[in-house]
Amino acid sequence: MSKRRMMALFSDFDEAHAAIADIRRNEVPGLTVDDLTMKSPIEHPEVEEVLGDRPVHIQKFTLFGALFGLTFGFLFLSGAQATFLVQPQGGKPVIPLPSNFVLMYEMLIFFGVWCTFFAFLFLSGLLRKRPTLYSEKVSLDQVAIMVEVDDSISDSLKNLFQKHRVLEIREEAV
């Protein structure tokens, strides 16, 4: 069965929200909210009420980056300081922890921030080619619902969107 990709544009976030809620209530058989993506000009955390809990994993990369920075910082500094073993230390320790803490702290943040950034790029699907089905109105003032559906249910989905005062529906064959 052939599939098509649809983009429904709404002028009103509440209408888009209601349309997704209807899909969640199974008003279009064969379609679930997991098949949907909402695009909007601003962040709408409220949409999670109907889209469901979609986990975010960035913080795991942040933790990894921070721990890596801390460990790398200690190993790097102490490894470098070990080369001073041949020099007189004036009674001071070869690996001085207080001053190393300062630098380890900076490295913790440095690697934490960069890992967070790369995780954001990777997990948000950035640096990829933009989909052809895109409306510039989404960066202006409209909300889009993107969905990939079988031809057999496209009419009922369109009817649902019409019920919620959709402004425009664009389609393309997959």
Next chain:
Amino acid sequence: MTMVTEKDINEQIAWAKINTDVLKSMENPRPAYWVTLAVCLAMISTAVIAEYIQYTTGMGPANLNNPHMWDMYIATFVFWIGMSHSGTLLSAILHLIHADWRKPIYRFAEAMTTFSLMTAGLFPIIHLGRVWNMYWVLPYVSDRGHWPNFRSPLVWDAFAISTYLSASMLFLFVGMIPDLAICRDNTTGWRKKLYTVLSLGWVGSDQQWRNFRKIYLLMACFLIPLAVSVHSIVSADFAMSIMPGWHITTFPPYFVAGALYSGCAAIITLFILLRYFFRFEEYMTLPIMEKTCKLTFAIAMVWTYLNLVEFASVWYGHDIYNKELLIAKATGPYAWVFWTMIFCGSVLPFALAFRSLRRHMPTMFIVSLGLNLGMFFERWMIVAPTLSMAHEPHQWDVMWGSIVEWAIVFGSFGWFGMLFLIFVKVFPSVSMYEVKEMVFHRRRSQGEEDVARMTDHAKPATQEGT
């Protein structure tokens, strides 16, 4: 009696108008913008000439000699590092406490951070004299297999400032991505190409927004302790020594407070300039100006308190060298600098306590410049008197800086101004998506039934603008 609270922003403003106004600002500033840019370029020219003289003849023209091995250059370095603090730090703190009045002004404040750091970074290189050896400031292993001394605060500086610069740039860039996508969708020519690359394919999907919320929060959490640590480390350049006037326990908080103070004052200056250059009266509103001024006033009082703590601890500590230095600051050859610092830093901010003055832009412009003059003198007063009157009386020497030094310091303001003005011309200086969020949520919180109906409000501007 009922108090009518003035709104931070007009909540009825159409979303399309926000886009149009901000995008138009990047194309069509007032002529004063170009005049200011020309002045900045002229200032840079003086610094280039001075640096050429220093480059070709050595450090002699800068009058750097024992005991003044570093003087104006390090004071200016500390000043620019301090200036960098308010942008990112305040943006991050205000983000965490959900103070949404920051939204129209945080972008340029964050840009200020980045460019201040880039300006500060020039001074250790200029101070080296042999600028072709600028890589010596980086901590790397020598050809004998030895690393620099990691116990030295100067090495900490290199780590802290490079971390802060990269994290601040990322924070600024990440916060701009949705706006760069707006620019991509609404521009043509070279701008479209530039924004297409920089927006990284942002389409505003729910997944992207969720990740965006998380990364912004995480970066804000990282940047607050980072910013505090950076200026604490810069203070360690002085406090870790045993020189009178420098070996003081309160130096780290004193430096951080001073940094926040000068940064806030600079935000007021740039707020007024951008509001005028780009006709941003609807976004950089008087209530937001008032809040910024109140915040600056509060920080000014913290700075004043820390000064008093320092004076009191020196006075009652009875360390003869520190006490003599304090008296010399107040009554010696640098007395006019010291008292100007006290006036500009502790007395002048009381102008911010008056509502009528806070709302008068020319007055606030002059006051903010005065505050930063005070903060520049503060840094000068940290460095110069200690070097002039240290432990060895036979070395005592007052230094006012040579023409070459002052020209380079003067030019650094032009350099910062040029970078900043180019940035605000190429990138949106008001965060469009966050202003939209601010308008959306404020109207929603007021319970308007048609709050989410955005297109109705947008129609007139849409027809004009797109």
